[in-house]
Amino acid sequence: MDVPYTTKPRSDTGLYNAKLGIWLFLASEVMLFGALFSSYILLRVNALEGTWPHGLLNIPIGTFNTAVLISSSITVVMAWASLKLGKFNHFKIYQGLTILCALAFMVIKSVEYKDKFTHYEVWFNDHEKKSIRGHIEVPGEEGNPWFMTHKKLAERKIETIKIHPDPKVTVASGKEAHGGAEAHDGHGDHPPVQEIKVADIKRLSAFVPAHSTYFAIYFTLTALHALHVMGGALVMAYLWGPGSKMWKTDPERFTNRIEVSGLFWHFVDLVWIFLFPVLYLL
Amino acid sequence: MGDGHSKEDIKKHIKLYIGIFIALLIGTVLTVAAAYVDLGHKANIALALFIASVKAFLVAGFFMHLTTEKKTIYTILVCTVIFFIGLMALTIMAHYDVPGAGH
The missing domain is CATH 1.10.287 (Helix Hairpins)
Structure with missing residues (x-):
C-alpha cells in the first residue's frame, strides 16, 4: 500500500501530509523551548541583585557559531531550490555544506563546553573575601582538571591548590567582570598565581550546571538545542546519502522530504537566534 | 510559496x-x-x-x-502563538505573585 498524500495536497488541508506533520511538530517544539525560556525569565527576574553573571561566555565564538548556523540555513533552502530546478548535483553540494555547517557548530559548541568544564570559581569560608575565578592546578592532576569540586579535593586529602586568576575584562554592556571566557584572549593584566589552602575553601566548582542557576539554564537550553542540531544533521545526512536514491524513483516526494527536513532545520536556527543574545549578550 | x-x-x-x-x-x-x-x-x-x-x-x-x-498552517500557528502568550503571561503573573517581588 502506498503512503497517501506524499506529493499531492489533500483537499481539506491543502497540504501534502508530511508538511502538515512537520508544522504540528514544530508547534509542539515552540512550546517545549517556550517552557524553558519562561523558566529562564523566571530564574533571571527573581535572581538576587548582582548575582546574575555577565560576560562568562565567549562572545566572538558565539557570534561565529551564529553565522555558521545562519549559513546552514541558506544552504538548506538552496538544496531544496536546486531540486526544484532539477539540479541534483547542486543539491548534493548544498546539502553537504549544510551537514558540514552542522558539524562545525557542534565542534565549536564542544570546545565552548570544554572551556566551561575546566574553568573554576572558588568561594572562601571568609565571607569578606571575594570569590576568585580562574584555572586551577591540583596535585596529582595533569594540566587543567575537569569537573573538580571541593568535595573531591577533601576526599583526596589535598591540602593546597594553585589558582591562575582570570584577568579583569570589560564585557558587553560596559559592565566589568572578573574573567570569563573572553579573558583567554589575553587582554588585561594577568594577576599572579595564588596558592589556596583547601581548608579555607567553602566551595569550588567548575562552570557546570551546578555552578549557578545561570549555568543550569544555560546548559539545559544549549544542550537541548545541540540535540536538535545532531538530530537534524543525522536526518540530512541520510537524505544526502542513501536516502537520495529516491530522487530517481520519486523526485517530487524526495523534494518534499528535503523541504520538510529544511523546515525543521530553520526552526533549529530560529531557536538559536533567540538563545544567542539571551545567553551570551544580555 | x-x-x-x-x-x-x-x-x-x-x-x-x-x-x-x-x-x-x-x-x-x-x-x-x-x-x-x-x-x-x-x-x-x-x-x-x-x-x-x-x-x-x-x-x-x-x-x-x-x-x-496555506491556511491550515496559519491556523496551527495562531493556536501556538496563543498558547505561547499564555505561557509567558503565566510566567509574568507568577513573578508578580511573589511577595516583595515585581516592583
Whole structure:
C-alpha cells in the first residue's frame, strides 16, 4: 500500500501530509523551548541583585557559531531550490555544506563546553573575601582538571591548590567582570598565581550546571538545542546519502522530504537566534 | 510559496534568499554591537529581542515560506502563538505573585 498524500495536497488541508506533520511538530517544539525560556525569565527576574553573571561566555565564538548556523540555513533552502530546478548535483553540494555547517557548530559548541568544564570559581569560608575565578592546578592532576569540586579535593586529602586568576575584562554592556571566557584572549593584566589552602575553601566548582542557576539554564537550553542540531544533521545526512536514491524513483516526494527536513532545520536556527543574545549578550 | 514553484519563480526566490542571508548576518553583527552600547538594562534587552524578532521573522517568513503558506498552517500557528502568550503571561503573573517581588 502506498503512503497517501506524499506529493499531492489533500483537499481539506491543502497540504501534502508530511508538511502538515512537520508544522504540528514544530508547534509542539515552540512550546517545549517556550517552557524553558519562561523558566529562564523566571530564574533571571527573581535572581538576587548582582548575582546574575555577565560576560562568562565567549562572545566572538558565539557570534561565529551564529553565522555558521545562519549559513546552514541558506544552504538548506538552496538544496531544496536546486531540486526544484532539477539540479541534483547542486543539491548534493548544498546539502553537504549544510551537514558540514552542522558539524562545525557542534565542534565549536564542544570546545565552548570544554572551556566551561575546566574553568573554576572558588568561594572562601571568609565571607569578606571575594570569590576568585580562574584555572586551577591540583596535585596529582595533569594540566587543567575537569569537573573538580571541593568535595573531591577533601576526599583526596589535598591540602593546597594553585589558582591562575582570570584577568579583569570589560564585557558587553560596559559592565566589568572578573574573567570569563573572553579573558583567554589575553587582554588585561594577568594577576599572579595564588596558592589556596583547601581548608579555607567553602566551595569550588567548575562552570557546570551546578555552578549557578545561570549555568543550569544555560546548559539545559544549549544542550537541548545541540540535540536538535545532531538530530537534524543525522536526518540530512541520510537524505544526502542513501536516502537520495529516491530522487530517481520519486523526485517530487524526495523534494518534499528535503523541504520538510529544511523546515525543521530553520526552526533549529530560529531557536538559536533567540538563545544567542539571551545567553551570551544580555 | 504555495503555487509559485515554477522554475522562473524559484530563480527569483534564490535572489531573495541570498538577500535575506545577508540581512541575517548584518542582524547578527548589530545584535552584538548593540550589546556593547550601554542603553540602560531594559533598553538593551528590548533592543536585542527586537533584532532577534526581526531575524526570526525573516527566517520564518521567507526560508520557511510562511509569508505565502496555506491556511491550515496559519491556523496551527495562531493556536501556538496563543498558547505561547499564555505561557509567558503565566510566567509574568507568577513573578508578580511573589511577595516583595515585581516592583
